[in-house]
Amino acid sequence: MGLSRSVRAPSTDVLTARYRGLEPLNMHEISFLRMIESKPKAIFSSDSRILAEGSEISTPLLIVSGWACRVRSLSDGRRQIMNLLLPGDAIGLCQRSRPLAVTTIIALSTVRASEAFELADVWRDRARMPALAEALDIAAAEEEHFALCHMMRLGRQTAFERMANLFMEIDYRLASRGMSLGGRFPFPLTQETLADVVGLSVVHVNRTLQQMRRDNQIDFSRGRMAILDSEALRLAGEFQRPNVTAGRADP
């Protein structure tokens, strides 16, 4: 818990860290984000449903702490997790009116989230806060990039490659919010859930984790992940940083 706390950015700054990392924001925009983050939070307990597929999206949310995911199921219970939602990520943020949710969203740990109507407005009337609107565009484009990575994992990569790539992605995304330090970050998923992310069975996820541990590539236990050999994982998984805006290839 001591460690966990030292790794986590002070929770009143996740949103700022998130969007400032995408596009330079002015003071006005930053304090706007701080205002949103300091509002009272909706709390969802682990495993509870945040949004149901097919239901109308009434309230856009911004996750301030905790992990969630977008998930769909087949009639016989097979599940596929489409995307992990981390602190700083949005839920149901959309420029359109009266949208329906295309996936169910469930909390994977206790999730605290702020209502973000104002942010949806800012995205729609781009002129009000152009840089912030741009940051939201970039966030959406990054999300698309990672969705494509997910398809590549599921369709063409081996178990080892999928998991290597996924861990690098999570590290990258958390680091951009100041929540991963030196490859160490909280990891609140069970192996069962992880299996539903990478499209494998629990047993095989376990075997693959064992292998990564044996080779000193990760140090993993329920609740915590440490990436020990990021070079090996990056190579194996062919991880690529998102690169979505002209004149801004990051290092």
Added chain:
Amino acid sequence: MGLSRSVRAPSTDVLTARYRGLEPLNMHEISFLRMIESKPKAIFSSDSRILAEGSEISTPLLIVSGWACRVRSLSDGRRQIMNLLLPGDAIGLCQRSRPLAVTTIIALSTVRASEAFELADVWRDRARMPALAEALDIAAAEEEHFALCHMMRLGRQTAFERMANLFMEIDYRLASRGMSLGGRFPFPLTQETLADVVGLSVVHVNRTLQQMRRDNQIDFSRGRMAILDSEALRLAGEFQRPNVTAGRADP
């Protein structure tokens, strides 16, 4: 060719068919789309690259005829096709300025496409043609729905289920543009390409097609597909129509 022609909607109306099916458009908007469709076309020959991953998207396009796809590759040549792009679909249409392509796009058959700068503008300044902007939003939401279906296929469905689901999806998407009649439509992919869509090997795609033929579920040959038993395929693949806007569940 005679058949092929009778199935295809007159090519000067694909765009109208596409967007009118999503949202009621007024005369002004419809003639705007007809204007775009009647402009001179960019032509891409089969297998040529329409857009390269990482390059700046200069010209938004609307496909008027032919198929294309979004694709990524691993260093050893494994390929995953992320999405099929059919007539009426957009390429690089985006509300953001100076975006970079997140995937390569290649033509799978001869593709004719119109430049669509004006459409990008209409999407950005929603007020000019609100219904058309809304239609573009809905098209984007449907695309997201099908991307999620694709992940489910790749992550959790068997070979047979994947292909059944994919064929139903293509039928649905083509039908909404008047290009599939009674489950019969042009299908210009090789089995190799199809394998890269569903994340299987060519050999296994072939075996699965054989099985569908034996069971009289499809009549398939290079260039043409006929879905003979859509009920069986729908059930096996658990195909679901997109449902993305409140107050508009389609039948």
Added chain:
DNA sequence: CGCTAGCTTGACACAGGTCAAAGGCTGTGG
């Protein structure tokens, strides 16, 4: 009318799934 790209088939290999049982943790209640 032969070449080539695509299709088909069979034999075999293996990554990953399934089943089953045994160990941990951890939190709760006695």
Added chain:
DNA sequence: CCACAGCCTTTGACCTGTGTCAAGCTAGCG
């Protein structure tokens, strides 16, 4: 402070869906 319950994790044995390899086959096209 112990014991139990319940959820995770781990392991082993075995199975199977899909991949790989290799060889014919077919048909359209130059």
